[in-house]
Amino acid sequence: MQLSEYLPALRCVDARFADAAAEAVLAHGWRARVPGCPDWTLADLVWHLAEVQHFWAWVVRTRAQDPSAYVEPERHADDELLGYVIAQSAELETALVGADPAERVWTWAPRKDVAFVLRRQLQEATVHTVDVEQVLGDVRPVPTAVALDGLDEWLEVMVPGTLPDGPPEHAHPVVLHAVDADAERTLFPGTKPFPIAALTGTAGDLLLAAWRRVPLEVLTVDGDGLQAAAMIDLVRLE
Template identity: 80%
Template structure:
């Protein structure tokens, strides 16, 4: 696999090993959550979802992207969605999808073209997106357990970069709306700063300071702004983040 830098917090050859560890962490946390709370436990970070919905979602997402990379299909029109499995089969299906996705990605060149929903149309996009998908959803299942383990600084910063570079333009293709103000993310454990809506106003409405993982989870609205140190207007900072639709 190529070791070319992405220009961000992680190198291309780091994504797959970290995805494998994150998938294992998600599966272990799921098994523990099922034992302690059952499949019907609510997921705080995904309002309206139960634990079984979360596990099925990640399984289905990984099933889809493994198919995309494996088939090199020019678009998703021929994809067949799997039938939803009963709760007692969910963990086994999840682990099977983990293995399939990891195997397919391990055998693909990151520079090879594949369909994606974003302007970047290559396997490297899938690697990064699936790592960050699994990272945020691992925090979701750990919230069911009541204890979210720290996200490594490089993974958290790369996820924040991806949110700013990919998710924000996807949600706001015409650029920042009229009422947008900059929000600065000051990343303590990576000694870095990133800005949401840079240039929309001369000065930021707030600076949010915290570790990369906490800033990432705040951007994805998994934790409240109050877990961070805020200089400026916290309610307006939350409103600016809220402009980025996660649908």
């Protein structure tokens, strides 16, 4: 994706999250469990995204170089959560509009600029929108460009972030083939001469499999599916 595409995509997914959350509350209530985050209720999920967006809006708005001055918000009552998450989405979007992507800000990753925040927050909202859609029972396809960029971010940022010393000795390559993007990526390239499996599906399904939101059964697996799942599970994400 081009930098200019991130913010419009974020606006779209923020709006979808809010709409789906409102529908899910009416259909199932705030205590509904979230399949993609089994320890969370719907209220926990909505609060989480609101809190995350509140933090990154502050980082971008203040051009923070470290997070020590950040004041965490108090958790809102359930009946205030929808309004609060909509407000935090708007604050984040406004902060990003007013910032140069090249401006330096604190992040938890080696890359420390607003462009990192743009990409990360689009992907954060995208995966959590799928979470709320799973509660609602109305999961929509992730746009191909967003999904492929998310898969790239997972490989480029999340994998080395969780495995800073590199993959373990027993790691095997896993090929990821996104049919809708006509693109191939590889998890743990170069660790062994041959991949242990190839996983084929839409970029969205590959992204959601990487984030453990859907099982590998939604993909076409050529090779050892159990070992492919074990390779993905090496990337332990909180």
